[in-house]
Amino acid sequence: xxxxxxxxxxxxxxxxxxxxxxxxxxxxxxxxxxxxxxxxxxxxxxxxxxxxxxxxxxxxxxxxxxxxxxxxxxxxxxxxxxxxxxxxxxxxxxxxxxxxxxxxxxxxxxxxxxxxxxxxxxxxxxxxxxxxxxxxxxxxxxxxxxxxxxxxxxxxxxxxxxxxxxxxxxxxxxxxxxxxxxxxxxxxxxxxxxxxxxxxxxxxxxxxxxxxxxxxxxxxxxxxxxxxxxxxxxxxxxx
Numbered sequence: 001x002x003x004x005x006x007x008x009x010x011x012x013x014x015x016x017x018x019x020x021x022x023x024x025x026x027x028x029x030x031x032x033x034x035x036x037x038x039x040x041x042x043x044x045x046x047x048x049x050x051x052x053x054x055x056x057x058x059x060x061x062x063x064x065x066x067x068x069x070x071x072x073x074x075x076x077x078x079x080x081x082x083x084x085x086x087x088x089x090x091x092x093x094x095x096x097x098x099x100x101x102x103x104x105x106x107x108x109x110x111x112x113x114x115x116x117x118x119x120x121x122x123x124x125x126x127x128x129x130x131x132x133x134x135x136x137x138x139x140x141x142x143x144x145x146x147x148x149x150x151x152x153x154x155x156x157x158x159x160x161x162x163x164x165x166x167x168x169x170x171x172x173x174x175x176x177x178x179x180x181x182x183x184x185x186x187x188x189x190x191x192x193x194x195x196x197x198x199x200x201x202x203x204x205x206x207x208x209x210x211x212x213x214x215x216x217x218x219x220x221x222x223x224x225x226x227x228x229x230x231x232x233x234x235x236x237x238x239x
Contacts, residue, residue, distance in 0.1 A: 002027060003047075004027040005028050005029065006027075007019075007028075007029060007030055007033065008029050008030075008033075009032040011034060012033040012034070012035065013036075014035065015033075015039070017041075020039075020042075021044075022045070023045060023047065025047060026048060026049045026050070027050045027051075028048055028052070029050075030051075030053055031053065031055050031056070032056065033056055035053070036057045037058065037059075039062070040062045042061075042062060042064055042068070043064030046070060048068050048071055049070055049071060049072050050071070050073040051068065051075050053076060053080070054079050054099070055078070055079045056079075057080060057081055058077070058082060059080075059081045059082065060082065063086045063087070064088070065086055066086060066089060066090070067088075067091070068092065069093070071092050072094040072117070073095075073096060074098075074099075075097070076099050077100045078099040078100060078102050079101070079102040081103065082103040082104060082105060083104045084105065084109075086109070087109050089111060089112055089115065090109065090112055090114030091114065092114075094117045095118060096117055096118060097119065098118060098121050099122040100122065100123050101122045101123055101124040101145070102126075103125075105126040105128060108128065108131060110134045111134070112134055113132070113135070113137035113138065116139065117140060119141060119142050120141075120143040121141060121145070122145040123146055124149070125147065125148035125149070127149065128151055129149070129151060130152065130153065130155070131154060131155055135154075135161075136155065136158055138161065139160065139162065140163055141161055142164060142165045142166065144164060144168070145166075145168045146168060146169055147170040147171050147191070148171045149172050150173050151172040152173045153174070153176075159182070162184065163186060164184055165189070165209075166188065166189045167187060167190050167191070169190070170191045170194055170195075170214075171193065171195075173196060174195040174196060175197065176199065177190075177192065177201055181207075182201070182203045182207070185208055187209055188210065189213075189214075190210070191214045193214050193215070193217050194218070195217075195218055196218070197215065197218040198219045202226060204226060204230065205226060205233075211234070211236065212235065212236045212237075213230065213237050214238045215237065216238050218239075220239055
């Protein structure tokens, strides 16, 4: 039986001290409470599997977050005012779903490469210009959502993301399709809308699992023979 405490939208302003004494909790929902700070006491809840801190006004989260090594389901930090993430995040090796979207992040910690259980990572609508090299260590990652940043390229280590199925790079600053995607065997959908693309690499036609390629709102010539080849093999191409 799971122990859940749901305090969603209770206008708390700050977390009641009594919460930190409930060390048996598996699920803690503190979303949409106007929280501006999270105390180090969060580290006491060492049995948590899901933690929802979305839709608040947090400017930081403490390093003690990394003590929650039983987090295996979801960590929601989206829609806050975070400018950085703690290095201790890399201790969450069992976490499967992480959402840090709609914040003010300019970088991601290299330590996140330790999050080997991560299946879905969302960092949309931040201020990222690049990803850490450690992203390639997320060997279980299936979905990567990066819409609405200022990313100019992906690190070469992204070529190790062999489980990746869905990649959202919409509304970034890419001038070319990242070459590190070329050998990804399971990548099915790539969203490249609203970037600065002008040319396409021939290796796109060699991607074995590609089912959908969205190139709208770029400067790509829709009559390119490569696009016709992709469509003939069953890939949906949008230009």
